[in-house]
Amino acid sequence: MVTFADVAEAAVRLSGVANRTPVVTSRRIDAALGLHVELKCENLQRVGAFKFRGAYNALARFDAEQRSRGVVAFSSGNHAQAVALAARLLGIPATIVMPHDAPRSKVAATRGYGATVRPYDRYTEDRAAIAASLAAEQGLTVIPPFDHPDVIAGQGTAALELFADVSALDALVVPLGGGGLLAGSLLAAGALAPRCRVYGVEPAAGNDGQQSLRAGRIVTIEPPQTIADGAQTTQLGTLTFPIIAERVTDIVTVDDAALTAAMRTLAATTKLVVEPTGCLGFAGLESLRETLAGTRVGVILSGGNVDLDVLAGALRP
Amino acid sequence: MVTFADVAEAAVRLSGVANRTPVVTSRRIDAALGLHVELKCENLQRVGAFKFRGAYNALARFDAEQRSRGVVAFSSGNHAQAVALAARLLGIPATIVMPHDAPRSKVAATRGYGATVRPYDRYTEDRAAIAASLAAEQGLTVIPPFDHPDVIAGQGTAALELFADVSALDALVVPLGGGGLLAGSLLAAGALAPRCRVYGVEPAAGNDGQQSLRAGRIVTIEPPQTIADGAQTTQLGTLTFPIIAERVTDIVTVDDAALTAAMRTLAATTKLVVEPTGCLGFAGLESLRETLAGTRVGVILSGGNVDLDVLAGALRP
Numbered sequence: 001m002v003t004f005a006d007v008a009e010a011a012v013r014l015s016g017v018a019n020r021t022p023v024v025t026s027r028r029i030d031a032a033l034g035l036h037v038e039l040k041c042e043n044l045q046r047v048g049a050f051k052f053r054g055a056y057n058a059l060a061r062f063d064a065e066q067r068s069r070g071v072v073a074f075s076s077g078n079h080a081q082a083v084a085l086a087a088r089l090l091g092i093p094a095t096i097v098m099p100h101d102a103p104r105s106k107v108a109a110t111r112g113y114g115a116t117v118r119p120y121d122r123y124t125e126d127r128a129a130i131a132a133s134l135a136a137e138q139g140l141t142v143i144p145p146f147d148h149p150d151v152i153a154g155q156g157t158a159a160l161e162l163f164a165d166v167s168a169l170d171a172l173v174v175p176l177g178g179g180g181l182l183a184g185s186l187l188a189a190g191a192l193a194p195r196c197r198v199y200g201v202e203p204a205a206g207n208d209g210q211q212s213l214r215a216g217r218i219v220t221i222e223p224p225q226t227i228a229d230g231a232q233t234t235q236l237g238t239l240t241f242p243i244i245a246e247r248v249t250d251i252v253t254v255d256d257a258a259l260t261a262a263m264r265t266l267a268a269t270t271k272l273v274v275e276p277t278g279c280l281g282f283a284g285l286e287s288l289r290e291t292l293a294g295t296r297v298g299v300i301l302s303g304g305n306v307d308l309d310v311l312a313g314a315l316r317p
Numbered sequence: 318m319v320t321f322a323d324v325a326e327a328a329v330r331l332s333g334v335a336n337r338t339p340v341v342t343s344r345r346i347d348a349a350l351g352l353h354v355e356l357k358c359e360n361l362q363r364v365g366a367f368k369f370r371g372a373y374n375a376l377a378r379f380d381a382e383q384r385s386r387g388v389v390a391f392s393s394g395n396h397a398q399a400v401a402l403a404a405r406l407l408g409i410p411a412t413i414v415m416p417h418d419a420p421r422s423k424v425a426a427t428r429g430y431g432a433t434v435r436p437y438d439r440y441t442e443d444r445a446a447i448a449a450s451l452a453a454e455q456g457l458t459v460i461p462p463f464d465h466p467d468v469i470a471g472q473g474t475a476a477l478e479l480f481a482d483v484s485a486l487d488a489l490v491v492p493l494g495g496g497g498l499l500a501g502s503l504l505a506a507g508a509l510a511p512r513c514r515v516y517g518v519e520p521a522a523g524n525d526g527q528q529s530l531r532a533g534r535i536v537t538i539e540p541p542q543t544i545a546d547g548a549q550t551t552q553l554g555t556l557t558f559p560i561i562a563e564r565v566t567d568i569v570t571v572d573d574a575a576l577t578a579a580m581r582t583l584a585a586t587t588k589l590v591v592e593p594t595g596c597l598g599f600a601g602l603e604s605l606r607e608t609l610a611g612t613r614v615g616v617i618l619s620g621g622n623v624d625l626d627v628l629a630g631a632l633r634p
Contacts, residue, residue, distance in 0.1 A: 022339035024361060028429075043588040044341060105585070112345075264625065268422070271360040271621030273588040304588030308581065312629040
């Protein structure tokens with residue numbers, strides 16, 4: 001079981017290694033939404049996304065045998081870069097199983113950190129099975145993108161920092177894919193801001209989290225088609241789901257058009273480049289604005305790794 | 318005469334009003350340039366540019382008579398927004414004389430802050446004369462975009478914060494238009510980091526600063542054609558020039574292609590939207606990298622207000 005103590009320990013482990021990312025506000029955004037919004041800029045995190053937190057926390061806990069044999073990870077992008085960089089920093093060999101259609105910028109960045117990339121077809125192959133067989137053959141340790149106690153604990157440090165850096169938040173709105181960031185955020189909120197409502201936001205095309213919450217069990221869907229490539233997960237994890245089910249206030253969804261509009265608004269107003277998945281929390285404010293009217297709302301901008309032609313397309317509607 | 322004491326007083330006046338903007342680093346940029354770069358994010362300042370510092374500092378010093386009559390300013394963009402917002406915060410009526418071809422985003426933002434906009438043709442009309450006649454007719458106080466002691470002092474607070482927030486810098490690289498930011502930065506460096514080399518960077522098409530430094534007097538040029546719309550100045554000021562001439566290490570230039578490339582690099586690598594003028598300092602590192610090899614270099618990213626179609630164009634080379 002993962003607890004807040006694990007998040008707090010991860011924060012110590014990450015201190016001086018991960019960026020303590022800034023919190024940005026915009027009076028224009030506040031006026032447009034009728035909320036006060038505090039944007040936690042994980043797009044300015046190392047590797048351009050919060051995923052560095054969980055990956056480094058997990059790899060830093062490897063024993064000598066694990067370190068010498070190496071790590072294998074599967075990821076739609078940012079977790080790949082995160083494991084690759086964390087492995088390089090810790091001197092651990094890394095193999096990354098990545099979808100063949102992952103954004104070019106993410107594949108290039110992963111290779112740039114010195115990792116070996118093993119491509120797969122996300123519509124026909126099972127990435128977890130590929131990673132498992134590499135692990136069995138070569139003695140590698142698998143670090144999954146979200147369903148791992150050390151990954152969840154590491155991801156929770158973003159919310160921990162946000163609660164420490166801004167005054168009392170009434171709500172926290174978090175992108176949701178496999179649930180690592182949301183579960184970690186819920187642990188941080190539970191200890192540091194127990195009255196703070198916490199919302200997950202996922203792509204409308206891939207609302208397995210919302211379905212799971214309603215059903216009270218993990219619902220599995222087909223791989224969703226959405227520009228939020230970091231949230232193309234088919235189900236929550238066996239570790240993340242119980243935390244989310246017990247603690248989350250609600251899960252809402254946004255469509256791709258709302259994500260594109262959010263990218264444009266964030267670039268124009270806050271001067272920040274945020275990837276589609278990273279916009280989920282901000283885009284979700286539109287459907288929460290009546291519920292949260294007049295309150296102080298934290299939003300995690302979870303990443304900024306977007307191909308420049310995708311960003312350019314979003315800027316020209 | 319403006320001194321560091323004025324900059325320090327401005328910092329007190331701006332505390333809690335201006336954003337204390339974050340400093341961002343990128344190991345990828347450091348590796349590419351062979352430097353350690355600390356990016357001071359004035360694109361995340363209120364109104365999206367450092368200009369808010371000088372404008373607010375100047376308007377906050379108005380007496381009751383000046384406050385009730387109002388302010389008039391002339392500007393190619395960010396100073397306009399800065400004066401408009403500072404005036405609104407302080408309850409002062411504002412009229413802004415803006416070029417008819419200023420970026421649409423800047424004109425809209427200035428109007429959005431409640432100011433009256435008076436357009437002019439920058440190739441045939443004299444904006445200073447228009448402002449002077451409005452001042453004479455209506456008793457308004459003119460706040461020029463750079464050549465004013467309170468403006469220079471306010472702009473110096475960005476460098477003051479940077480010196481306070483990061484360890485000893487070997488060099489500071491600053492965008493140069495009329496010289497308000499550079500002069501203020503030089504005052505801050507002189508007091509806080511006397512061994513720090515300070516460079517100004519201006520558009521190659523408008524290198525009046527470099528010419529003035531070489532000639533030892535203020536050289537006036539034709540309005541330059543450059544995408545760095547915030548640096549389309551024709552001469553340094555009578556207050557900024559002596560400070561720059563006495564203290565600056567050197568002035569270098571960059572062309573528009575380098576500014577476009579810098580916008581792209583900063584968006585892709587640091588996840589920051591920076592306007593062309595705001596990229597001057599970063600783009601200038603290319604010609605300074607041999608001189609500064611291996612050193613710690615502060616760079617002011619001076620603003621982020623760029624029309625989204627211009628940004629989109631820069632992202633698709």
